[in-house]
Amino acid sequence: MVKKVFKYKHGQLNTPLFFPDATKAVVRSVDSQDVLNTKTPGILVNTLHLYLDLGKRVLKKFGGIGPLMGWPGALISDSGGFQVMSLAKKGSGKVTDTGVSFHLNKKRKVLLTPEKSIDYQLMLKTDLLVVLDDFTPPGASYEEAKITVERTVAWAKRSKAEFDKQLKGKKDKPYLIGVVQGGYFPDLRQDCSQRLSDIGFDGYGYGGWPLTQDNQFDYESAQIIADNTPKGSWLYGLGIGKPDEVANLCRMGYQIFDCVLPTRDARHGRLYISADNAKGYEYYTPDKEKHYYEDIPVDPECDCLLCKNYSRAYLRHLFKIEDLTAVRLATIHNLRFYARLMEKLQVEYLK
């Protein structure tokens, strides 16, 4: 039996679900009400960024990141594993079995451990926590990938122990997700999936770089994770992805996704619109001259603030004069595009 309902503090949601990234407790260029109005049911915040930028005191006062943001929907916090890879492995820090250390600036050295990550995520009071993992970087050799798997499994054990210790005897615990690493090496992905399953999590994340050596989406690794984790657990595509990738993974049993794409693309003037092609969408960019005078919505099928009220010509004008409203409207549109995509997939999923 596959889980279909995601429980959170204020209710429950049908799956599959897409969580756009509110990395530093804001979806850039829009506020929580804007996000709610796109019928986006949940958002993701980043543990490492908030640990560094926000700290604990304000979270204690507000009782979590949701109340601080005025966000009543579902919330996920990620582990910081990806940021750790970017920061530490690019020379500004060090990954050891203890955790990850790096210099934020000349005065401040930071050590993030699996236990600290869980502790901080519990203070964020998110509905789903992700354990700290050691990200297998793209291009890693077999030996390098194996080291990240060993460390990921060891950290997962410590994370689970900390989670159990802090929430002992408590009801309504948040979900805890283990992250599968191992790059594009099938036996490493299988081994990591099985060992994390032995520890026992509410779900399992497709971690690391989801592309093959030929730069194609790596569905094989996704399938190995689905095949080697207990049925009925969550399957989470971390940082995934494009609409067609999300749809394909849903059909493989994945139910949870987060990604920066819809909001990042919006900031760069790249909007997703419905299309009658195999992928079901195409990109619309307001900078093409043929759109300068068009008195039609960006996507006639969309019911967002932008498409219901403004023309392509006006959006193009706003981008041209670099007014912040252009990015806000484009972000709202892309969030609504993903929310509509998930609404369609939920109907497909429930059949």
Ligand SMILES: [Zn+2]
């Ligand atoms: Zn729209």
